[in-house]
Amino acid sequence: MKSDPSIALHISIVSAHDLGLIQRELFSIDSNIKAHGSSVVSRIKPSGQLDNLIKSSGIDLGDDQQRQLLSQQLQFVRRTAPNVTLVFAKRPDSRSLLMLVKWFRENGHPNTLINAVTDPSVGGGCVVKTASKTFDFSYHKLFSKQPIKLTR
Amino acid sequence: MGNDFQLTLLIVVLGGIFSLLLAFIWIAVRIGPKGRNLRSHSGNNNELFDETYRQKLQARGVARFERTLDQNATVLQKELSNVSEEVTQYIKDNIGQILGDQLDDQKQVVRAAEEKMAQSFKNIDNALTDYQKSMQAEMHQQLLKQVDSRVQFLDQNMSEIINSYIQQTLASELDVSDQIKGIVANLEANKSAIVEDLKREV
Numbered sequence: 001m002k003s004d005p006s007i008a009l010h011i012s013i014v015s016a017h018d019l020g021l022i023q024r025e026l027f028s029i030d031s032n033i034k035a036h037g038s039s040v041v042s043r044i045k046p047s048g049q050l051d052n053l054i055k056s057s058g059i060d061l062g063d064d065q066q067r068q069l070l071s072q073q074l075q076f077v078r079r080t081a082p083n084v085t086l087v088f089a090k091r092p093d094s095r096s097l098l099m100l101v102k103w104f105r106e107n108g109h110p111n112t113l114i115n116a117v118t119d120p121s122v123g124g125g126c127v128v129k130t131a132s133k134t135f136d137f138s139y140h141k142l143f144s145k146q147p148i149k150l151t152r
Numbered sequence: 153m154g155n156d157f158q159l160t161l162l163i164v165v166l167g168g169i170f171s172l173l174l175a176f177i178w179i180a181v182r183i184g185p186k187g188r189n190l191r192s193h194s195g196n197n198n199e200l201f202d203e204t205y206r207q208k209l210q211a212r213g214v215a216r217f218e219r220t221l222d223q224n225a226t227v228l229q230k231e232l233s234n235v236s237e238e239v240t241q242y243i244k245d246n247i248g249q250i251l252g253d254q255l256d257d258q259k260q261v262v263r264a265a266e267e268k269m270a271q272s273f274k275n276i277d278n279a280l281t282d283y284q285k286s287m288q289a290e291m292h293q294q295l296l297k298q299v300d301s302r303v304q305f306l307d308q309n310m311s312e313i314i315n316s317y318i319q320q321t322l323a324s325e326l327d328v329s330d331q332i333k334g335i336v337a338n339l340e341a342n343k344s345a346i347v348e349d350l351k352r353e354v
Contacts, residue, residue, distance in 0.1 A: 080354060081354075082350045082353040082354050083353075084350070088328055089326065090326065090327065090328060091328075092327075092328035092329070093327065093328060093329050095329065096327075096328045096329045096332045097328075099332055099336065100332075100335070100336070100339075103336060103339055104350075107339075107343055107346075107347055108346065108347050108350040108351075109350050109351070109354055112350065124326055124331060125331060125334065125335060125338070126328075126331075126335050128339070128346065130346060130349040130350060130353065131349060131350075131352070131353035132349055132352065132353070133345065133346075133349045135338075135342050135345070135346060137334075137335060137338035137339075
């Protein structure tokens with residue numbers, strides 16, 4: 001793979017939007033520390049996702065270099081990580097979504113970003129859209145492949 | 153009958169006029185130039201009838217003429233009243249018959265018109281019944297065609313119908329959590345293609 005997965009995203013960071021939030025939060029923390037000194041580090045309460053990321057990667061927020069590195073790595077991930085769009089009939093619950101994220105990160109790329117959208121016309125199941133392909137696992141496709149015959 | 157009466161009247165009038173004419177002619181001959189020529193032809197200075205006698209004759213002729221006129225007028229009047237009585241009686245006797253005959257004719261005409269109308273209505277009724285039967289048969293055919301086409305539509309579009317049913321009635325009931333196993337199974341089945349595409353993107 002061309003990208004260097006030196007940082008693996010935590011399972012709770014699902015989409016590119018989540019990644020963007022993490023990046024903005026990290027930037028905000030960095031600005032705060034630079035403005036007020038490292039004494040504010042103890043008072044910083046990062047969000048759940050950032051906290052999970054810090055714990056999983058073992059980064060010290062109080063260390064400027066590590067914060068800088070984390071920021072660069074997150075930028076790199078954002079630029080290079082594959083994006084997958086999953087289309088559901090209804091908004092999936094977080095547990096189901098995390099199961100799917102886990103599958104993609106274990107079988108595909110460790111930093112796959114999942115974008116979950118809703119489209120009622122799907123009916124049931126889901127549609128997987130990668131960069132160049134679409135995999136239709138919806139009920140609509142399923143029933144059209146196996147037409148049902150009426151009996152008199 | 154009207155013609156007979158008129159003819160009778162005409163004959164009576166003509167007879168009266170003819171008799172008057174004869175009377176005039178007789179008088180004219182008696183006191184006219186021919187009568188005078190008879191006397192002058194005798195060559196006698198003493199005339200056959202003197203002036204007084206001629207005047208008497210003239211008066212008698214006039215009186216007789218007037219009497220004849222009166223008699224004829226009386227006869228005419230009598231004839232006229234007889235004829236008018238006969239006509240009145242004839243009308244009285246026969247008017248009922250005449251009117252009855254006329255009414256019978258009118259009744260026959262009305263009856264014929266009624267029969268014709270009844271026949272027309274019957275024809276119209278028959279035509280309407282036939283039309284109704286044909287329309288019923290056609291409607292039955294159309295109905296069967298509609299049923300067949302709708303069943304065919306159902307056959308061809310059952311998946312769409314069921315999908316639509318699922319969308320409309322189960323959309324609020326169907327959770328992704330209920331489907332996650334199936335989705336993951338599909339992902340596993342297409343794993344190589346998905347992963348290959350992800351790698352190509354990276």
